[in-house]
Amino acid sequence: MNQKHELVIIGAGPAGLAAAQYAARANLDVLVIEEFSAGGQSLAIDKLENYPGILEPVSGFQLADMMRTQAERFGASFISASVLAVKKCDRDFAIDTSEGSIEAGAVIVATGAKHRHIGVPGEEAFAGKGVSYCATCDGPFFRGKRIFVIGGGDSACDEAMYLAKLSDQVIMIHRKERFRAQKALASQVNANPHIHVLFNTTAVEIKGGKKVESILLRNVVTNETHEEPADAVFVFIGSDPQTGIVPFVSKDKTGSILVDDHMRTSVPGLFAAGDVRVSPFRQIVTACADGAIAAHAASQYLDEVQGNAYR
Numbered sequence: 001m002n003q004k005h006e007l008v009i010i011g012a013g014p015a016g017l018a019a020a021q022y023a024a025r026a027n028l029d030v031l032v033i034e035e036f037s038a039g040g041q042s043l044a045i046d047k048l049e050n051y052p053g054i055l056e057p058v059s060g061f062q063l064a065d066m067m068r069t070q071a072e073r074f075g076a077s078f079i080s081a082s083v084l085a086v087k088k089c090d091r092d093f094a095i096d097t098s099e100g101s102i103e104a105g106a107v108i109v110a111t112g113a114k115h116r117h118i119g120v121p122g123e124e125a126f127a128g129k130g131v132s133y134c135a136t137c138d139g140p141f142f143r144g145k146r147i148f149v150i151g152g153g154d155s156a157c158d159e160a161m162y163l164a165k166l167s168d169q170v171i172m173i174h175r176k177e178r179f180r181a182q183k184a185l186a187s188q189v190n191a192n193p194h195i196h197v198l199f200n201t202t203a204v205e206i207k208g209g210k211k212v213e214s215i216l217l218r219n220v221v222t223n224e225t226h227e228e229p230a231d232a233v234f235v236f237i238g239s240d241p242q243t244g245i246v247p248f249v250s251k252d253k254t255g256s257i258l259v260d261d262h263m264r265t266s267v268p269g270l271f272a273a274g275d276v277r278v279s280p281f282r283q284i285v286t287a288c289a290d291g292a293i294a295a296h297a298a299s300q301y302l303d304e305v306q307g308n309a310y311r
C-alpha cells in the first residue's frame with residue numbers, strides 16, 4: 001500500500017471518529033487508521049448515560065458504530081493497520097504501518113490510552129484466568145462469584161456497578177480513605193447493596209492454582225495483611241497515553257501530549273485529540289469535542305499550506 005491523503009487520523013476512539021466526521025464533512029480527503037475496531041476504550045462501556053442528548057443509555061459499541069457510520073457517510077475511509085511510526089518529511093508526514101507506508105498532509109493522533117497494571121505478583125500470571133481489565137468483556141464469566149475491583153476513580157466505580165448486576169459479592173479495594181470518582185458515581189457505589197468497599201487497602205498478591213483463588217490485601221493505615229478468597233480481580237487504576245509513535249512531540253510529565261486550544265502539538269500539521277493529550281477531564285464528550293476542534297484546525301492548516309486560506 002502506498003497512498004496519500006490530505007488528513008490521516010490515527011485511532012478510531014470517540015476523538016478519532018468525531019474528527020473523521022468533521023473533517024470529511026469539511027470535504028477533506030480523510031483516512032482513519034485503527035488497529036482493532038472503532039470505539040477504543042468506549043467499547044468497554046456497558047451503559048453510557050452521560051453523553052448529551054442520550055435519554056436511553058446505549059453501549060459504547062453502539063455509539064462507536066453509529067459514529068463510524070456517520071463518518072463514512074460523509075466520505076471518511078477506514079483501514080485496519082498498526083501504525084509503527086510517524087515521521088515529518090519536509091511539509092508532509094510519512095506514516096509507517098503494518099500494511100505499508102501512507103503519506104499525509106496533516107495528522108491527528110487520537111491513539112487514546114491503555115489501562116495500567118498494579119504490578120503485584122500474580123497479576124500477569126493470572127491475566128485471563130481471573131485477572132481482567134474489562135468488566136463488560138469478562139464479567140459474565142464470574143456471574144455469582146466473589147469479585148474484587150481495584151481502583152477508586154470513575155472507571156472502577158462504573159465497572160463495579162456493572163459487575164454488581166452479575167454478582168452480589170463485589171468488593172472494591174481503594175488505597176485512599178475515599179473515592180476519587182465523581183460524587184454521582186461514588187454515591188451509586190455506596191448505595192449498592194452488592195458492593196462492599198474496603199478503603200485504605202491495597203492488593204499485595206493475587207494467588208491461585210490454574211486460576212485466581214485468593215487475594216492478599218494490606219491495610220495501609222495499620223499495615224496488617226490478610227487473605228480473602230477471590231474468583232476474579234478487575235483492575236481499573238487509570239491508563240497511560242499511547243504516544244510511542246510520536247516520540248518527538250512535546251509532552252507533560254505524565255507523558256500526555258501538550259496541545260494548544262486548537263489541538264495543535266509542537267509539530268506543525270500534527271494534532272492530538274482525546275485521552276492521548278493533556279486534559280483535566282476525560283470523557284467521551286470531551287474526546288469528541290477535541291476531535292471536532294482538531295479536524296477544524298487541520299482543515300485550516302491544510303488551507304494555509306495549500307495557499308487556499310480565506311483572507
Ligand code: NAP
Pocket residue numbers: 050117118150151152153154155156158175176179180181202236237238239280281282283
Ligand atoms: P483515574 O481517574 O486516574 O483513577 C485511577 C484510580 O486508581 C485512582 O483512584 C487511583 O488512586 C487508583 N490507582 C492508581 N494507581 C494505583 C495503584 N498502583 N494501586 C492502586 N490504586 C491505584 O482513572 P480512571 O478511573 O480510569 O478514569 C480516567 C479518566 O476517564 C478520568 O478523567 C475519568 O473521569 C474518566 N472516566 C469517566 C467516566 C464517566 O464519566 N462515567 C467513566 C470512566 C472514566 P488515587 O485516587 O489514590 O490516585
